[in-house]
Amino acid sequence: MPLLAPCQDHELADLAALVNSAYRGELAEKGWTSESSLLGGQRTDEASLRADLAAHPGSTLLTLRDAEGDKPHACVWLQPSEGDAWYVGMVTVSPLRQAGGIGRALLEAAEAHARARGGKTMEMTVISVRDTLIAWYERRGYRLTGATEPFPYGDERFGVPQRDDLHFVILEKAL
Structure with missing residues (x-):
C-alpha cells in the first residue's frame, strides 16, 4: 500500500x-x-525547496512512495494562502509511472490535507499554453478564474524560457 x-x-x-x-x-x-x-534548465533544486519551505510557514511537500524506506515517486507542494485558501503546486509523478491514476490520487490527498486544516478553496497556477494539463485539472473540478500572473523571465531558478509569450493562468476549486 x-x-x-x-x-x-x-x-x-x-x-x-x-x-x-x-x-x-x-x-x-x-x-x-x-x-x-x-x-x-531545471524546474527546482534542493536549495530552492528548502528556502521555500522556510519562507512559507505551514507549507509542506507531501510525498508518495511504495513502502517505508523507498524513494518517493510522487510529490505535491501545499501552502496555506489567504483566508481559508490553499495553494497547490508542483504536482509531480515520475514519468515512468504517469497515466496510472497516481496524479489524481495525489491531488485528492492534497485537497484532503488542506480540508483537514480548514481549507475551503484550492488555488494553483499553470503555464497558460499547457492546454492538456489545464484540461486535466478542469476534469478534477478546477476552473479558470480569468486571472493571470506574469512568468518570472530572468529568474533561471524556474528554468530558461524557450518562448516569449509565457504567463500563468490561475485555477481554483471549492472544497
Whole structure:
C-alpha cells in the first residue's frame, strides 16, 4: 500500500531530482507533463525547496512512495494562502509511472490535507499554453478564474524560457 507523508529534510535532493525528471529533460519526454519545449534548465533544486519551505510557514511537500524506506515517486507542494485558501503546486509523478491514476490520487490527498486544516478553496497556477494539463485539472473540478500572473523571465531558478509569450493562468476549486 503506498505511503503518503510530509517530506523529510534529507529527502529534498531526491524530490528536486524527481520534479526535474517529470518536467524537464529526456526522462520527462516519457511522460505527458514535460515542459521541455517551453523551458530549459531545471524546474527546482534542493536549495530552492528548502528556502521555500522556510519562507512559507505551514507549507509542506507531501510525498508518495511504495513502502517505508523507498524513494518517493510522487510529490505535491501545499501552502496555506489567504483566508481559508490553499495553494497547490508542483504536482509531480515520475514519468515512468504517469497515466496510472497516481496524479489524481495525489491531488485528492492534497485537497484532503488542506480540508483537514480548514481549507475551503484550492488555488494553483499553470503555464497558460499547457492546454492538456489545464484540461486535466478542469476534469478534477478546477476552473479558470480569468486571472493571470506574469512568468518570472530572468529568474533561471524556474528554468530558461524557450518562448516569449509565457504567463500563468490561475485555477481554483471549492472544497
